[in-house]
Amino acid sequence: GENVEQHPSTLSVQEGDSAVIKCTYSDSASNYFPWYKQELGKRPQLIIDIRSNVGEKKDQRIAVTLNKTAKHFSLHITETQPEDSAVYFCAARYLGANNLFFGTGTRLTVIP
Amino acid sequence: EAGVTQFPSHSVIEKGQTVTLRCDPISGHDNLYWYRRVMGKEIKFLLHFVKESKQDESGMPNNRFLAERTGGTYSTLKVQPAELEDSGVYFCASSPWLDEGQGSYEQYFGPGTRLTVT
Numbered sequence: 467g468e469n470v471e472q473h474p475s476t477l478s479v480q481e482g483d484s485a486v487i488k489c490t491y492s493d494s495a496s497n498y499f500p501w502y503k504q505e506l507g508k509r510p511q512l513i514i515d516i517r518s519n520v521g522e523k524k525d526q527r528i529a530v531t532l533n534k535t536a537k538h539f540s541l542h543i544t545e546t547q548p549e550d551s552a553v554y555f556c557a558a559r560y561l562g563a564n565n566l567f568f569g570t571g572t573r574l575t576v577i578p
Numbered sequence: 579e580a581g582v583t584q585f586p587s588h589s590v591i592e593k594g595q596t597v598t599l600r601c602d603p604i605s606g607h608d609n610l611y612w613y614r615r616v617m618g619k620e621i622k623f624l625l626h627f628v629k630e631s632k633q634d635e636s637g638m639p640n641n642r643f644l645a646e647r648t649g650g651t652y653s654t655l656k657v658q659p660a661e662l663e664d665s666g667v668y669f670c671a672s673s674p675w676l677d678e679g680q681g682s683y684e685q686y687f688g689p690g691t692r693l694t695v696t
Contacts (some may be wrong), residue, residue, distance in 0.1 A: 470620070497681070498683045504661075508623070509581070509689040510608060515682075555621060559683060564673075565611060565634065568621040 468493040470558050472569025479546050480577050489556035490538040498559040499539045500566065501519070505552045510537075530549045537538060546576045580604070582688035584670050590694045596658040599691045601670030608675040611685060612645060612694070616666040627653060654663070660695045667692050674693050 469492040479485050480555040491499075500515035509552065516523045516530045523530050527546075535548040543550055551571050583602045591597050603610045612624040624643070625635040629650035638645070642661070645654040657664055671685040 472620075500684065502687070510687045512684050512686075515684065538675070557621075563634075564609060565623040565626050566613075566621075567623065568613075570618070571619045 468496055468558050468560050468563075469512060470556060470567050470569045472556050474572060475570065476573045478577060481548060483544060483546055484542075485543045485550070485574055485576075486545050487541045487554055487556070487559075487574070488538060489569050490536075490539070491558040491567075492537065493560045494534075494537065495562075496558040496560040499530070500557050500559075501528075501530060501541050502555045502557065503552045504555065504571075510555060521534045523525070534557040543574075546574075548576050548578050551576045568569070570577060581669055582672050582686050584668075584688040586688065587614075587692060588692045588694075590696065594659045596656065597660055597693060598640060599655045599657075599668055599670075600649070601653045601655070601694070603672030604669070604686055606673035607686075608672065609673040609685075610647060611668040611671045611673075612653070612655055613614075613671065614666050615669065616632050621669060624655075627674055628636055657693075660693075662695050663671055665693055665695045 472489045479565045497518040503511040504510040527544050529542045555571050555573045556569040610627040613621045615621045623637040624694045626633045627647045630647050646655045667690040669690045670688040673685045
């Protein structure tokens with residue numbers, strides 16, 4: 467099956483700085499890579515996703531990049547705000563499967 | 579539109595007892611998934627229903643876990659008898675049916691049930 471590794475496990479940044487979270491995956495057949503944000507006491511929510519036929523996707527202050535050759539993808543958050551503080555999970559889905567394989571999560575703290 | 583709901587939000591039981599978790603997916607979603615997160619680790623897949631049928635139960639840890647999806651609507655996950663290592667947060671997610679390569683693969687998560695086995 468797929469194996470997803472995520473780094474770092476914790477990340478603290480000053481408000482206004484950028485944050486980058488990186489993930490690697492093992493199965494070259496994986497074709498969908500979502501990022502979920504889980505605020506304290508709330509459900510995980512999709513914030514951005516990318517398919518394997520695209521190298522980069524951006525939505526306002528967040529962007530995801532995918533390097534299929536190296537089998538890694540990254541989440542970039544620019545101009546961070548205190549409300550960005552949460553646990554972020556990357557995941558991968560491989561072709562033909564329906565379930566997601568998740569990373570271990572990154573706790574992001576934005577310091578005002 | 580109501581989101582995925584789960585009940586209870588928290589459950590504390592003793593080792594050897596039985597617990598049943600419930601998930602109500604978004605109406606009309608054929609796919610229903612159960613995941614579990616043990617503290618500090620990844621959210622790990624348990625099983626997947628398509629309507630009332632188990633499509634993939636490869637993630638179920640052992641035969642103490644039994645999942646059902648009556649009539650293709652809500653689902654239950656029973657743990658009997660519970661062990662200490664079963665503690666964690668159990669998430670349910672749902673998604674509409676789609677053909678490979680079509681539409682969004684987004685899975686909508688519930689708030690989770692925090693299970694503590696003492």
